[in-house]
Amino acid sequence: MNQHNAIEVAGLRKEFKSHSSRSGLAGAFRDLFxxxxxxxxxxxxxxxxVKQGEMVGYIGENGAGKSTTIKMLTGILTPxxxxxxxxxxxxxxxxxxxxQTIGVVFGQRSQLWWDIAVQESFRLLKKVYKVSDADYNSHMDHVIKTLDIGxxxxxxxxxxSLGQRMRCELAAALIHNPPLLFLDExxxxxxxxxxxRIRDFLKEINEKYNTTILLTTHDLSDIEALCERVIMLDEGSIIYDGPLNDLKEKWAEGKQLQFEFLEKVDLSALQHVTTGMPVKWEMDEKGQVFTAQTDDIDEVISQVISRVVSSFKIKDIKINEISTEEIIRNIYEKGSA
Structure with a gap:
């Protein structure tokens, strides 16, 4: 193993046996035997x-294989x-x-004991991990203060509450100050x-202790705030592994123009005034904000705006980059990055 790597994975595969039932009464009878x-x-x-000290986003739709990978990396499942x-x-x-060398936080599962005080759970975990009083006090005083769980x-x-519990779960995963942290949702x-608060804290421990963090989440703003690199999974295979910025540059084709109008406007009227232009219109649920997706070409953008402004009374206009969420949706629809 390269000493600078916290995680090395090669040709990793996990198969499950799935029972497929036969149709009809005769099929059900045969299934008995x-x-x-x-x-x-x-x-x-x-x-x-994954290099030591890296913060990597591990993303994919439900059923893509993210949690199965984490369970193999943490030793819960055998490959x-x-x-x-x-x-x-x-x-x-x-x-x-x-x-002794990893911390794990599963958003859906607790490692704290339900009926006892949080600090009693911490004490038990301190004994499990054989953490000395001096190490516990110097490290955990900082963790407790930063996460505001005193x-x-x-x-x-x-x-x-859920927010309070998740802050305590994070603190519990760090009692032994592990060099590697797995965070699942x-x-x-x-x-x-x-x-x-959790994002700021994760950045801080990464800077202070060079903690490696592998983060799986559906909240892409977490990834944008924390990770420079993303690994994207689809149906058990990696379809992208690289810098988040490269992903944005390659796939963020176009701009979004958001319009709010002073009077009621129909989507068909907007489509009519931009006929012949590379524009796709969408409307929010309340019918108040209309979004035009168009090419990232100054001339096209200014022409769309001038046609809309000359035909309707405008309350507000915003020009946005295509969001990471939109980019990833595009990739999944097309099947590969």
Whole structure:
């Protein structure tokens, strides 16, 4: 293993056996005695490396294989084939030594005990990870202060809101100050202020301790705020691995012009005034904001604006870059980056 790599994955594959039932009553009867199985690959011969200190976004639609990969990288699932080296170890074979070197936060699952105070969970985890009092105090005082969870420590986990619990989960994953952190949907369902606090905190530990972070999320603003590199998965295969900026430059074809009008306007009227131009119109649910997607050519943009302005009374105009969300939707529709 290259000592600068936190994660090395080569030809990684995970297959699941899926039962396919036969149709009709006769089919159901036959299924009682002999079952038909088909092999479904959830992760399909993927390879990638993550350097120590990198923050990487691991993205894909539901069922793309993200969580299966994380479970193999953390040693929860055994791969069908392929090689995984994480922090210089095989996660599955060297389980006990390996778990001392990683932190994991699953947005949907808790590692805190439901009925006891948060600080009691922290104490138990401190013992599990054999963290000395001195190390715990110097590191966790900072974590507790930065995540603002001091007032929550004497409350049982079941009394916490989702945002409070996720901040405590993050702190719990960092009790042993691991060099590598796996975050699976860590900001799911959180309000904007909590998200911002968690993002700032992750940036800070990455800078302070050179912590490697692998982040899977549906919230692309998390990726934009934290990660320079993204690995994109589709149906178990990697379809893009590289800088987020390159993805934007390659796929962000065009601009979005947003119009708000003083009077009621029909979509068909807007389409009519821009006939013959490379423009695609969309309307929001309330019928108040109209978006024109068009080429990123100054002449085209100014012509669209001048045609619309000369035909309708305008309340507001905004010109936006195509969002990362839009770019990724385009990639998935076309199948590869």
């Amino acid at each position: 002999t079952r038909n199985y088909k092999i479904v690959p959830a992760v399909n011969d993927i390879s990638f490396n 069908t084939s392929g090689k995984i080296i994480v922090n210089g170890m095989d996660p599955h074979k060297e389980r006990e030594r390996f778990v 007032p929550l420590l004497d409350k049982p986990v079941r009394k916490l 860590p900001t799911i369902g959180l309000d904007v202020l909590v998200k911002l």
